[in-house]
Amino acid sequence: MNLAIRDIRYHSGRFILTSIGLGLLLGVVMSMGGIYRGLFGDALAVLDATKGDIWVVQQDTNGPFAENSRIPEDIKYRIRAVPGVAEASPLSFQTIQIERLGKPFRFFLIGYDLNGFGGPPVIVAGRNIRQKHYEMVVAKAMKMAIGEKIHLGLHDYTVVGITGKVVSAGGDPAAYVSLADAQDIQFKKDNDAIRNDRERIGANLAGMQNISPGQAKFLQQNIAAITESTHTVNTIVARLAPGADLHGVQERISRWNHFRPISVEEQTKILTKGMIEKARMQLGLFRIILLVISGVIISLIIYTSTIDKIKVIATLKLIGSQNRVIIGMILQQSLLMGLIAYFVGYGLILLTYDKFPRRIVLEAQDLQGLFVIVMVICTISSFVGIRKALKVEPAEALGG
Amino acid sequence: MYAIEVAKLTKIYGKGETAVTAIADATLQVKPGELVAILGPSGSGKTTLLTSIGLINEPTHGKVVIDGITVADERWLPGLDLKRLRREKLGFIFQAHNLIPFLTARENVMVALEINHLTKNEAKARADELLTSLNLGHRLDNYPSALSGGEAQRVAIARALANRPKVILADEPTAALDTENGKNVMALLKQLAVENRSAILVVTHDHRMVEGFDRIFTVSDGKIIGEKINGNTSTSQALA
Ligand SMILES: Nc1ncnc2c1ncn2[C@@H]1O[C@H](COP(=O)(O)OP(=O)(O)OP(=O)(O)O)[C@@H](O)[C@H]1O
Ligand SMILES: [Mg+2]
Numbered sequence: 108m109n110l111a112i113r114d115i116r117y118h119s120g121r122f123i124l125t126s127i128g129l130g131l132l133l134g135v136v137m138s139m140g141g142i143y144r145g146l147f148g149d150a151l152a153v154l155d156a157t158k159g160d161i162w163v164v165q166q167d168t169n170g171p172f173a174e175n176s177r178i179p180e181d182i183k184y185r186i187r188a189v190p191g192v193a194e195a196s197p198l199s200f201q202t203i204q205i206e207r208l209g210k211p212f213r214f215f216l217i218g219y220d221l222n223g224f225g226g227p228p229v230i231v232a233g234r235n236i237r238q239k240h241y242e243m244v245v246a247k248a249m250k251m252a253i254g255e256k257i258h259l260g261l262h263d264y265t266v267v268g269i270t271g272k273v274v275s276a277g278g279d280p281a282a283y284v285s286l287a288d289a290q291d292i293q294f295k296k297d298n299d300a301i302r303n304d305r306e307r308i309g310a311n312l313a314g315m316q317n318i319s320p321g322q323a324k325f326l327q328q329n330i331a332a333i334t335e336s337t338h339t340v341n342t343i344v345a346r347l348a349p350g351a352d353l354h355g356v357q358e359r360i361s362r363w364n365h366f367r368p369i370s371v372e373e374q375t376k377i378l379t380k381g382m383i384e385k386a387r388m389q390l391g392l393f394r395i396i397l398l399v400i401s402g403v404i405i406s407l408i409i410y411t412s413t414i415d416k417i418k419v420i421a422t423l424k425l426i427g428s429q430n431r432v433i434i435g436m437i438l439q440q441s442l443l444m445g446l447i448a449y450f451v452g453y454g455l456i457l458l459t460y461d462k463f464p465r466r467i468v469l470e471a472q473d474l475q476g477l478f479v480i481v482m483v484i485c486t487i488s489s490f491v492g493i494r495k496a497l498k499v500e501p502a503e504a505l506g507g
Numbered sequence: 508m509y510a511i512e513v514a515k516l517t518k519i520y521g522k523g524e525t526a527v528t529a530i531a532d533a534t535l536q537v538k539p540g541e542l543v544a545i546l547g548p549s550g551s552g553k554t555t556l557l558t559s560i561g562l563i564n565e566p567t568h569g570k571v572v573i574d575g576i577t578v579a580d581e582r583w584l585p586g587l588d589l590k591r592l593r594r595e596k597l598g599f600i601f602q603a604h605n606l607i608p609f610l611t612a613r614e615n616v617m618v619a620l621e622i623n624h625l626t627k628n629e630a631k632a633r634a635d636e637l638l639t640s641l642n643l644g645h646r647l648d649n650y651p652s653a654l655s656g657g658e659a660q661r662v663a664i665a666r667a668l669a670n671r672p673k674v675i676l677a678d679e680p681t682a683a684l685d686t687e688n689g690k691n692v693m694a695l696l697k698q699l700a701v702e703n704r705s706a707i708l709v710v711t712h713d714h715r716m717v718e719g720f721d722r723i724f725t726v727s728d729g730k731i732i733g734e735k736i737n738g739n740t741s742t743s744q745a746l747a
Contacts, residue, residue, distance in 0.1 A: 108621055426666070427593035505601060
């Protein structure tokens with residue numbers, strides 16, 4: 108006969124309520140673990156989707172995600188020529204926040220070479236971008252319909268396809284346009300600014316004594332072309348040929364002086380160690396605090412329920428119960444409370460995780476770890492009750 | 508051989524100025540099958556005598572022998588498994604029935620059997636048999652809160668008897684009952700003493716209940732001041 112269960116069955120109300128309350132706490136603990144895993148997944152989403160081997164960025168930067176990086180687009184030709192490189196494709200990234208339906212609308216715009224790689228990893232509805240201009244593929248999370256238009260920079264862009272769950276390191280959903288469009292959106296000046304610039308260059312050149320008007324005209328056109336050029340990208344991603352030597356290729360590119368070739372492994376470290384380490388510590392701290400609170404609650408409940416049972420415990424001792432019968436009763440109640448709470452929390456998180464604003468990733472390993480921790484906490488929490496119970500004298504069973 | 512042997516038992520609570528001598532130099536013996544009463548005013552030390560015999564209170568002086576086993580000689584003998592002795596040799600019945608509130612009548616009896624290493628099925632069979640013999644066959648699945656005082660006391664008696672103890676110690680088992688139920692419980696104890704050959708020591712200050720006893724000890728101020736033998740039973744005559 109299991110005394111722990113009999114006792115709980117007899118006054119189940121308090122026990123169940125406490126277990127559910129604890130379950131809510133554990134649900135929060137689980138969601139925080141899930142948020143951390145989600146942060147991790149988000150941080151690496153674009154990196155993983157691109158499937159590159161080397162990310163070439165501006166020298167001395169940790170770009171293109173953690174830091175700004177700008178490099179000329181045409182460096183892709185030089186990278187493609189490096190032995191061991193199979194393909195290289197430029198990418199442009201920018202975070203955009205506009206108004207849509209009267210609300211701030213934030214997303215991460217990725218520009219990719221339509222003939223290269225780094226575009227949408229999957230198309231779940233509609234089609235991929237086919238035309239060089241004014242077409243756009245958006246992440247499902249942006250909740251845009253195919254055919255919808257939005258105004259970015261100087262032009263309107265039409266949604267032609269929907270991709271899956273791609274997000275920026277900050278958790279913003281991603282949208283894709285052609286590289287040329289992305290460059291336009293990022294760098295292109297409006298017509299007034301261009302006219303002003305041209306006039307200023309012309310006026311400066313006209314003031315120079317020793318050049319002819321023909322030379323001045325030629326110079327003005329060249330200078331204007333450079334200032335109006337939008338052929339800048341944030342990174343060029345290289346994929347290596349099978350069997351190519353990663354370090355060899357990296358070494359070769361770094362010798363050019365103006366660029367930093369970051370391997371996927373290094374990029375992962377930059378993203379996880381640098382960008383989400385603080386969030387991890389913060390979430391970890393909250394989880395520890397919540398677990399400690401759970402432990403205190405369990406201790407209190409087990410302690411008070413032991414106090415309520417002093418007479419029962421004394422009677423058990425009087426009729427000759429072994430200590431293990433009494434310890435077992437208290438410990439099992441504590442563990443059962445943890446067990447119920449754990450599954451309440453787990454059920455809660457299963458029901459709600461896809462409704463969280465940020466991605467929650469539940470990993471079996473995390474959940475199992477938490478289970479073990481909860482059981483350990485329950486065991487420790489029952490000690491106060493057990494200590495009290497062991498001190499009860501059988502004589503306390505006598506009298507009213 | 509005696510079931511209970513107490514020699515020069517003294518129990519002093521506390522120390523120094525606040526010390527209370529609850530039992531002083533008490534000597535008594537009870538044979539198997541005897542039903543013996545301890546009578547005396549409140550505070551005279553009746554409960555203390557019972558708990559000292561029942562391995563609940565450690566004596567200050569004197570000797571206690573239960574079913575041939577010396578359990579105390581000046582103090583509890585070292586190395587004794589008191590819990591085991593309590594569950595194997597002793598049965599307790601109290602004024603307040605002391606049933607476990609979250610167990611049914613049957614389970615209250617079963618728990619005493621299971622801690623004495625009976626299997627669940629054995630315990631259940633024995634509990635049902637005992638309770639049925641105490642006219643509680645229709646109350647097996649009731650919680651104590653749903654039992655009358657007399658029924659609850661009979662469940663407590665069933666629990667005390669569960670492991671067929673050699674010694675049953677009862678502290679005012681009829682105090683919470685009306686006369687009728689009280690008489691029934693006394694008759695039951697008498698029957699058990701005879702049938703099971705248990706020594707039954709009953710504390711009472713209820714003079715209505717003294718008829719059925721083989722012997723009656725009177726306690727006052729911690730001392731046994733008198734012993735009356737009911738002449739009509741063979742055991743008491745043998746003792747006299
Ligand atoms: N745990 C204790 N500590 C100190 N003194 C105690 C303790 N238990 C009992 N006493 C004292 O010992 C004396 C005998 O008490 P006991 O309970 O044995 O009397 P009793 O005859 O059973 O009384 P009652 O008829 O009221 O139950 C009393 O003076 C009581 O105050
Ligand atoms: Mg008493």
